[in-house]
Amino acid sequence: MSQGWGLGALVNLDHYGHYLNWHFISISVSNLTVMVLMVVTFVVALFAPFPGRRNRRGSK
Amino acid sequence: MSTTEIERQWTSRLRKSVVAKLPPDKMLPDTQPAYVASWIYVFGVTTMAALFVVIVTGCILAIDGPVWWHSSSLGHFVNSMHLWAVEIFFFAMVVHLWGKFSMAAWRGGRSLTWVTGAVTFLASILAGFTGYVSQTNFDSQWIATQAKDGINSTGGGAFFNVLNLGQMLMWHIVLLPIAAVVLTGLHVVMVRIKGVVPPFEEKSSEVSA
C-alpha cells in the first residue's frame, strides 16, 4: 500500500508464504528462519564477549 | 494508640514483612555478581522491554479501533509496531528460557521463578492466539474457523468460542494482558527476592589449571 516510503520493509513480505515439505513435515520458510535465528542468537549470547567484563581466569 | 496496638495493625505487619523479604537494596541493587556480565542475561529485560512496547502500541490501537488500523497509514504503522514487538517478545522469551534451562536456574529454591516464567509463556501464547483472531480481517476469520475445530475436539469450545469476536477481543485486550503483566511482575520480584542463581561449582581439576 504505502510503498516507496523512506525505509520501507527490508524484505518484501507482501506475498503468500513459502513452505518447505519433507514427508509429513511442513514448515513455512519464515518460521524456519525465526527458529534458526533463535538458535544462532542463543549460541552467540553464550560465547560473545560482554563489554566491560574482566577475564574470568586472568586475575583470580 | 499504644505501640503494641500500632504494631498489630495489618498495615504495620504487611510493611514489615515486605521490607524483611525484599529490602530496597535487594529490590534495586547497585551491583550484580561478576557472572551476570554475559549477553545471556540480557534477554529477560529484552522480553520485558518488548512487552512494554506491545502494551503501549496495543493501547494506541484501542483508541480508534479496527477501521483506523485497517485503513490509515498511521494505523498500519502502529499495527505493525504491535506485531513486530510481539515477534521480538517471543523471540527474546525463547532465548531467555533456553538460557535459564541451560543454567538450571530453578536451583536453590527458585522453582517459583521458573514456574511463573513458564505460566507467563502459556498466557502469552493465548494472548498471541486471541490476537490473531481479533484482527477483524479475512485472515482472522480463517484462523478462527480452523481453531474452532481444534478447540471443540477438546470440549473447550463450550466456554471459549474462538468464533465469538467479542469474547476473543475481551480476552486479548483485558484478561490476558493483565495476566501477562501481573505474572511478569511476580516473576521479576521472585528473581529479586532470591538473587541471581550462582553458576554450577567448577570441578577442582579445572580450577587448578
Ligand code: HEM
Ligand atoms: C514475559 C516473559 C518473561 C519475562 C518478561 C521475564 C523476565 C525476566 C527477568 C528480567 C529476569 C532477570 C534477568 C535475567 O536473568 O534475564 C528473569 C529471570 C528468570 N527467568 Fe524469566 N522472564 C520471562 C519468561 C520466562 C520463562 C518462560 C522462563 C522459564 C520457563 C523464565 C525463567 C526464569 C528464571 C528461572 C529466572 C531466574 C534466573 C536466576 O535466578 O538467575 N522466564 N526473567
